[in-house]
Amino acid sequence: MVYLNFDVAGEACRGRSEKLCAELPAGSVAVAGSAANVRWLTGLAGVPHTYYGRGALNVLVGAGSACHVVAPASELGWICEVYDRRLVHPYGRFVYRGDQSLLGGPTAAEGGLTAAEAILNALHELPSTGRLVHDGHISGDVLNVVSDARPDVSLVADPAAFVRARRVKDGYEIDCLRRANLICEAALEAALEAARPGMTEREMLRVLRRVMVEHDAHPLLSALGFSERGALVDMPVSDRALRSGDVIRFDIGCSVEGYNADMSRTAVFGAVDPELADLHAALVAAEQAAIDAVRPGVQAGTIFEVAVHTARSTGVPDFDRTHCGHGIGLEIYEPPGVTRGSTDLVQPGMTMCVELPYYLLGRAGLQIEDAIVVTETSAERLGGLPQELLTAG
DSSP: OBOTTHHHHHHHTTTHHHHHHHTSOTTOEEEEOSHHHHHHHHSBOOHIIIIISOSOOEEEEETTSOOEEEEEGGGHHHHHHHSOGGGEEEESOOOOOSOGGGGTSOOHHHHOOOHHHHHHHHHHTSOOOSEEEEOSOSOHHHHHHHHHHOTTSEEEEOHHHHHHHHHSOOHHHHHHHHHHHHHHHHHHHHHHHHOOTTOBHHHHHHHHHHHHHHTTOEEEEEEEEEGGGGGSTTOOOOOOBOOTTEEEEEEEEEEETTEEOOEEEEEEESSOOHHHHHHHHHHHHHHHHHHHHOOTTOBHHHHHHHHHHHHHHHTOTTOOOSEEEEEOSSSSSEEEEEETTOOOBOOTTOEEEEEEEEEETTTEEEEEEEEEEEOSSSEEESOOOOOSOEEOO
16 A cells, blocks of 8 residues: 555655654664554555554665665565665565566565565665664564674664654645544534434444545544443444434544544534533633643643643543643654653644543543644644534434
8 A cells, every 4th residue: 555646755755764864873774664664764555564564564774875675575566666666675475477577677576585685685785884773663583684694783773763753744744644634524524414313323433434435534543432332432333322412422533645633522412411511611621721832842741731730620620631642643642642741842843632531431421632733833733623512413
């Protein structure tokens, strides 16, 4: 699976390898193994790698060099459509029939290299180095072979370097995140419009997902519960039927070109319980206060304290949370975590989710969550859906 528009995605990747190498000791070669890191560096995302956890893609890059891709032979077909074949090092065996030159060169069906051997071939093409820094997503067996073959090279695991390089998003990434959030909002609005007595959670989720797919997004998070089921965290949908007076909690998400949305809203179907309406209003006030507290240089822990204090002082005196948000991007949970005592500093270009859920077991779940991008002076929501209690039907 590649980006919907690889020409745009590939161009956006230019310069990211330099950001990564700047986080490493001089003269290092970086090796990426996680699907998110590979996609960030190259724009490539293999289906087996992303969804099955096998057929790994790896990327090797040094300062001033191009990104070399180590890929299973089975993936050569689509990779060679969009990526420079001279930078692709295949491993394993796969049988393609027909004109092999369409793949830009010999296939691994002829050589059958191991993944470690392909990584060593890629390393040979890069500037000489005494240090190979990986993200912790390379198998131990592969690392052992590389270490034995290249005793002159130190292997160092430093996942944090990759995280630091990805924290501040570029314009392309912010655009993808914004699109994902807007698609989520459109899907939620469609689900609310379709609401009717007797509609099940499963049927409502089907509406959400259909709209996401129609907008070329990949549905992900799907916590959707009516009243007492909305108080259950990350619950699968059921055949619970919608009734007048129900409160609906949505915690939903989708991805656009690998970038994720994670948003929450609460809606009512029929008459509003005044007590629940007041509780939700306090959560909205707390979320907005937390968003207003976001600015470059502020600690993530400060945002957490603002959220909790405001919720308690405006109508939810027993409000408590382990976190009130998280970074978001190619992974749903990225740094910084909006947690108590976090000293992570917010920077312009970071993207985060701010969330305040409240679970009343046996009664209802209430939640508000929005993604934001940090600007030079404050923060901006990536969506535009009203934060207040919504109406279904």
